[in-house]
Amino acid sequence: MASPDYSHHFSIRNIPFGIASGKAHPEPQVATRIQNTVLFLADLSFDSLSPGEAQDVFRDSSLNPLMTFPGSAHMAIRDSIRARFDKGGFGAFPEGSMEDIAHVQVHLPIQVSDFIDFSCSLDHVQNAGRIVINDDSPPPGFFHFPIGYQGRASSVVVSGTDIERPVGQYRSPAGDSTVVTAPSAQVDYELEFAAVVGKPLSRGKRLNATDADEHIFGFVLLNDWSARDIQALEMRPLGPLNGKNFGTTISPWVVTKEALKDFTTPGPPRRVPIPRYLEDPENTTYRVRLRAEIISGGKPTVIGEADVQSMYWTARQMLAHAASAGAALRTGDLLATGTVSGAVEGSRGCLLEVTEGGRLPVKLEDGTERRYLEDGDVVSLAGIAGDEGSGIGFGECVGKLVPSRPLEK
Amino acid sequence: MASPDYSHHFSIRNIPFGIASGKAHPEPQVATRIQNTVLFLADLSFDSLSPGEAQDVFRDSSLNPLMTFPGSAHMAIRDSIRARFDKGGFGAFPEGSMEDIAHVQVHLPIQVSDFIDFSCSLDHVQNAGRIVINDDSPPPGFFHFPIGYQGRASSVVVSGTDIERPVGQYRSPAGDSTVVTAPSAQVDYELEFAAVVGKPLSRGKRLNATDADEHIFGFVLLNDWSARDIQALEMRPLGPLNGKNFGTTISPWVVTKEALKDFTTPGPPRRVPIPRYLEDPENTTYRVRLRAEIISGGKPTVIGEADVQSMYWTARQMLAHAASAGAALRTGDLLATGTVSGAVEGSRGCLLEVTEGGRLPVKLEDGTERRYLEDGDVVSLAGIAGDEGSGIGFGECVGKLVPSRPLEK
Numbered sequence: 158m159a160s161p162d163y164s165h166h167f168s169i170r171n172i173p174f175g176i177a178s179g180k181a182h183p184e185p186q187v188a189t190r191i192q193n194t195v196l197f198l199a200d201l202s203f204d205s206l207s208p209g210e211a212q213d214v215f216r217d218s219s220l221n222p223l224m225t226f227p228g229s230a231h232m233a234i235r236d237s238i239r240a241r242f243d244k245g246g247f248g249a250f251p252e253g254s255m256e257d258i259a260h261v262q263v264h265l266p267i268q269v270s271d272f273i274d275f276s277c278s279l280d281h282v283q284n285a286g287r288i289v290i291n292d293d294s295p296p297p298g299f300f301h302f303p304i305g306y307q308g309r310a311s312s313v314v315v316s317g318t319d320i321e322r323p324v325g326q327y328r329s330p331a332g333d334s335t336v337v338t339a340p341s342a343q344v345d346y347e348l349e350f351a352a353v354v355g356k357p358l359s360r361g362k363r364l365n366a367t368d369a370d371e372h373i374f375g376f377v378l379l380n381d382w383s384a385r386d387i388q389a390l391e392m393r394p395l396g397p398l399n400g401k402n403f404g405t406t407i408s409p410w411v412v413t414k415e416a417l418k419d420f421t422t423p424g425p426p427r428r429v430p431i432p433r434y435l436e437d438p439e440n441t442t443y444r445v446r447l448r449a450e451i452i453s454g455g456k457p458t459v460i461g462e463a464d465v466q467s468m469y470w471t472a473r474q475m476l477a478h479a480a481s482a483g484a485a486l487r488t489g490d491l492l493a494t495g496t497v498s499g500a501v502e503g504s505r506g507c508l509l510e511v512t513e514g515g516r517l518p519v520k521l522e523d524g525t526e527r528r529y530l531e532d533g534d535v536v537s538l539a540g541i542a543g544d545e546g547s548g549i550g551f552g553e554c555v556g557k558l559v560p561s562r563p564l565e566k
Numbered sequence: 567m568a569s570p571d572y573s574h575h576f577s578i579r580n581i582p583f584g585i586a587s588g589k590a591h592p593e594p595q596v597a598t599r600i601q602n603t604v605l606f607l608a609d610l611s612f613d614s615l616s617p618g619e620a621q622d623v624f625r626d627s628s629l630n631p632l633m634t635f636p637g638s639a640h641m642a643i644r645d646s647i648r649a650r651f652d653k654g655g656f657g658a659f660p661e662g663s664m665e666d667i668a669h670v671q672v673h674l675p676i677q678v679s680d681f682i683d684f685s686c687s688l689d690h691v692q693n694a695g696r697i698v699i700n701d702d703s704p705p706p707g708f709f710h711f712p713i714g715y716q717g718r719a720s721s722v723v724v725s726g727t728d729i730e731r732p733v734g735q736y737r738s739p740a741g742d743s744t745v746v747t748a749p750s751a752q753v754d755y756e757l758e759f760a761a762v763v764g765k766p767l768s769r770g771k772r773l774n775a776t777d778a779d780e781h782i783f784g785f786v787l788l789n790d791w792s793a794r795d796i797q798a799l800e801m802r803p804l805g806p807l808n809g810k811n812f813g814t815t816i817s818p819w820v821v822t823k824e825a826l827k828d829f830t831t832p833g834p835p836r837r838v839p840i841p842r843y844l845e846d847p848e849n850t851t852y853r854v855r856l857r858a859e860i861i862s863g864g865k866p867t868v869i870g871e872a873d874v875q876s877m878y879w880t881a882r883q884m885l886a887h888a889a890s891a892g893a894a895l896r897t898g899d900l901l902a903t904g905t906v907s908g909a910v911e912g913s914r915g916c917l918l919e920v921t922e923g924g925r926l927p928v929k930l931e932d933g934t935e936r937r938y939l940e941d942g943d944v945v946s947l948a949g950i951a952g953d954e955g956s957g958i959g960f961g962e963c964v965g966k967l968v969p970s971r972p973l974e975k
Contacts, residue, residue, distance in 0.1 A: 271718050296804075298799045302800070306716065306807060307718050360730075396801075398682070398714055
């Protein structure tokens with residue numbers, strides 16, 4: 158099948174940052190994407206940066222050095238690119254600075270320092286609770302603060318990386334209580350949104366939600382691949398580990414918070430009093446529509462679409478909560494929202510919810526059906542700010558589930 | 567009070583690695599400790615390394631580059647130091663290469679990549695279960711694999727760093743179900759042992775316990791400071807987060823596995839069949855005696871002593887389990903055992919167990935008593951291989967609990 162075209166996500170109003178390489182730029186380095194063109198920033202000059210500063214930061218193989226710059230520096234870079242493009246289109250940039258997206262390889266855009274996966278969606282926790290333990294009451298802490306768990310930083314990979322079906326221990330599907338060691342039979346995806354920390358925060362300093370934006374560099378899509386059977390045996394009481402650590406995929410183009418500034422919107426009202434550090438007058442969040450598809454037999458099937466703004470907790474609140482007990486925030490920290498699910502059918506962010514824990518298979522466009530993912534399935538997440546014509550999107554966050562390599566007996 | 571003397575932990579048979587600085591070595595760099603002398607390795611020459619190799623690795627501010635070297639390189643460095651000392655004592659080393667431990671500052675020895683805190687002690691989980699939920703059955707996964715959770719890498723600090731009492735949300739001690747936001751009233755320590763990964767393992771490769779030693783560089787003591795009240799509200803179902811992230815202390819001198827080779831010992835027999843990747847004929851572990859003290863009013867009180875070898879799961883098995891679903895192991899990964907507790911009174915590794923969840927205060931040598939830690943308390947963990955005369959120990963892992971900085975209203 159032809160690759161879907163995401164050029165409309167990358168209008169000149171976006172100007173995200175990523176790490177890419179190509180024929181003319183063999184070393185992974187900082188780039189942006191405008192429509193279907195990748196622009197390598199080390200080939201440009203900027204009034205706001207000395208040549209040395211520009212080379213150092215733009216030739217790095219991760220965005221981390223750039224992310225430590227103040228927000229004004231990021232704005233200056235984006236404004237400069239925009240001004241040039243507005244004046245002369247692609248002709249405004251040196252010819253050698255650009256390569257077509259089809260011929261470019263994207264790389265993990267950030268060096269992940271620490272990764273927390275929160276659980277911000279009330280609909281998700283209620284559905285999951287109902288399905289897994291027949292109880293839809295949210296977890297005890299849910300309305301008081303964003304609940305979450307630390308993820309494994311080294312498990313975060315860039316869109317396009319194959320995900321190997323994990324092997325683990327879980328209770329036999331036969332229903333007796335034997336524990337088997339085998340490839341997971343319940344691999345799922347989770348449709349998520351994640352904030353990337355730029356400006357660090359020292360240990361002990363703590364942070365109010367109303368001051369959190371300054372520490373957010375931008376956002377990516379995130380697929381929190383999950384093995385439900387492995388999770389089930391390991392989770393009590395310390396939370397998920399191997400059921401999550403086998404892989405986490407992020408989209409390659411980090412959309413800056415500046416690009417999203419016209420899409421802020423109030424979040425849901427609070428249901429219980431919250432402490433000062435989480436207070437944010439309108440619980441400000443972003444209007445971003447997310448979508449998850451499974452591609453099988455060459456055909457895509459949209460499984461769910463949900464809105465970031467429907468979630469109970471916001472990015473600002475995730476950062477404030479992560480720092481509230483005195484932990485530091487480091488450049489490259491990744492804080493994800495957990496599965497984004499909405500209130501209605503068609504808005505569930507993972508197969509666990511869509512299939513009611515595997516009970517009600519979902520039909521795919523190629524005529525097959527799924528309870529959980531099968532080897533060869535490609536999961537594609539996408540996201541766009543506002544509506545389809547906004548010109549500011551996240552592109553694609555994609556991964557193929559491949560078979561487990563053989564298990565040693 | 568006079569600092570305790572740990573020189574007997576650092577005989578010439580130990581030769582651990584750490585990062586230190588001093589008057590003559592103002593930049594933090596690689597060092598070892600012999601008795602009460604710190605030897606800075608960049609000042610020495612080694613037949614096994616070119617001058618350039620030596621300078622690069624020994625002047626680094628973390629052990630990570632050194633840890634990527636093969637085990638034979640670590641052995642050659644230690645053998646060379648030992649041979650010189652055996653021949654000429656301290657006189658065998660250039661005068662400017664040594665500084666007294668009392669005048670040296672230690673630094674975090676490793677750059678922590680990912681940190682997993684496992685829960686390997688059966689006695690600990692049974693006591694904790696009984697105390698917290700009135701049920702001493704081990705967690706569902708306990709006998710099948712080492713259960714654990716990812717910790718926050720940026721929260722790991724070196725011995726000697728103050729730990730600030732965390733602020734968080736928890737259910738009011740008054741017993742009504744109000745949730746308060748306040749400094750934790752239940753700060754505890756946890757006496758733990760941790761493996762440091764040197765040789766990395768790629769994503770997807772997986773690892774058998776019998777092959778795990780090659781990936782272990784060495785071991786440290788670890789204090790998994792915990793806020794029981796904050797943990798209680800947040801843990802269900804995703805595990806602990808802020809109740810742990812406010813600080814984790816490790817000892818400064820990484821004791822190599824080569825130094826511990828005479829202290830291997832079989833671990834406990836298995837109670838259920840385990841998969842190939844966890845099989846290790848004798849469940850080989852190390853004979854290491856750990857001790858936790860609280861220092862209050864200038865007086866130390868030993869609260870508990872327990873043995874690493876009493877735990878159900880071993881370091882090899884922790885590594886194998888961490889990699890079993892396909893996660894990578896990176897140089898600098900830290901894998902801790904969880905609270906080390908034994909079967910008898912006097913062998914509990916945390917106040918939660920010693921005081922039965924705060925019900926039965928413990929008496930301290932200064933005449934006061936404790937349910938949980940008070941501001942100003944110093945917790946000191948120590949550990950020695952074999953018996954007190956072995957000459958191979960971990961020194962001290964110490965931290966003072968200081969008051970929460972004021973909370974904004």
